Amino acid sequence: MKIQLASASVLLAILCTACNDGTDTILSTDSARAAKEALGQKLFFDTNLSSPAGQACASCHDPAQAFTDPDQESPTSVGANTSLFDERHTPSAAYALYSPAFHFDATLGEFIGGQFWDGRANDLTMQAKGPFLEPLEMANPDPASVVSKVKAASYASLMTQVYGDSVFADTVTAYQSIADAIAAFERTALFHPFNSKYDQYLAGKAILTEQEAYGLQLFNDPAKGNCAACHPSTPQADNTPPLFTTFGYANIGLPFNINIPAGVDPDAMDFRDYGLGGRVDMPPSERGKFKIPTLRNIAITAPYGHNGMFSDLKEMIAYHNARDAGTGRWELPEVAENLDARVGNLGLTDAEMDTLASFLATLTDGYANTSQ
Helix, strand or coil: CCCCCCCHHHHHHHHHCCCCCCCHHHHHHHHHHHHHHHHHHHHHHCHHHCCCCCCCHHHHCEHHHCCECCCCCCCCCECCCCCCECCCCCCCCCCHHHCCCCEEECCCCEEECCECCCCCECCHHHHHHHHHHCCCCCCCCCHHHHHHHHHCCCCHHHHHHHHCCCHHHCHHHHHHHHHHHHHHHHCCHHHCCCCCHHHHHHCCCCCCCHHHHHHHHHHHCCCCCCHHHCCCCCCCCCCCCCCCCCCCEEECCCCCCCCCCCCCCCCHHHCCCCEHHHCCCCCHHHCCEEECCCCCCHHHCCCECCCCCECCHHHHHHHHHHCCCCCCCCCCCCCCCCECCCCCCCCCCHHHHHHHHHHHHHHCCCCCCCCC
16 A cells, blocks of 8 residues: 655645735645645654664554554564564554543543553654654664654655754754654544445445344444444544544453563563553552554454454454353453453354454445445
């Protein structure tokens, strides 16, 4: 998949264009936004911004794979240092802009929002700062190292055009600007096209098959799949199409994944990932909880779970269905505290699980409706 955006030179030419018809402010605002997005795109795909060079944001957030890791064989992503792997599966960057800032919702009585599996970043800008300095990811020693690489890049002039001639004079300011530009790119429609078959179905432009329609029924039925309890299938209050997540946190009880590649931690078998509850600012009641992901593009974004536990979507559905059924099919939960009772013993048949998978496939972006 090749991304088609206006070139930086064209965007800069627009930025410098003056008009005298009263629309100057609107044009300059739109042009400035476009230039920032173009800068963010360059940063997102720049493989020179890791240490050693070779890894970009796009390496683990490939647009051809719904902005997840294109390597679906490994449960977690390899870092710039190819002997090291991340501790968690790479979440999709698609639709991430809709996640609210991390907060406690007093009405719901639960934590909501943020970025990363544990919500430790409030927004996209804060999130963009993390991977550059994470030893298991892009592994730069400090922000100054990242800033110096951007300053030496071919697009450095776009950085000064967007943020001012003095942007590189202060490392803190420059690093913030780099993250801000990446976040601007991640807010573009490329990351949230809303063009799946289900979107067209809601718009009256596509018809679900009998199996897909039954899958949707099971998905929404509180007495059957009950998937919509965590992954609502209806539009937001502001008419934003369904996001298929509450942006809340839950412990579905995934077992420890022994297939996470060596190099994460020499004491990995003794390690428990408490997710949200592993943060020093969180109470024990949050242990084992991870952010509820969107189900958009779920059919093409294996592996599944915060630790990449399942490589097959139907196996992930089966786990939700029968975690507590005593089948012996899976190991015990890595964190047995605070298990979410909404999953684990749903009583779905194999045929019903197949229909759920069929419906979930309608959430893949890029649907071409050949019936019209």
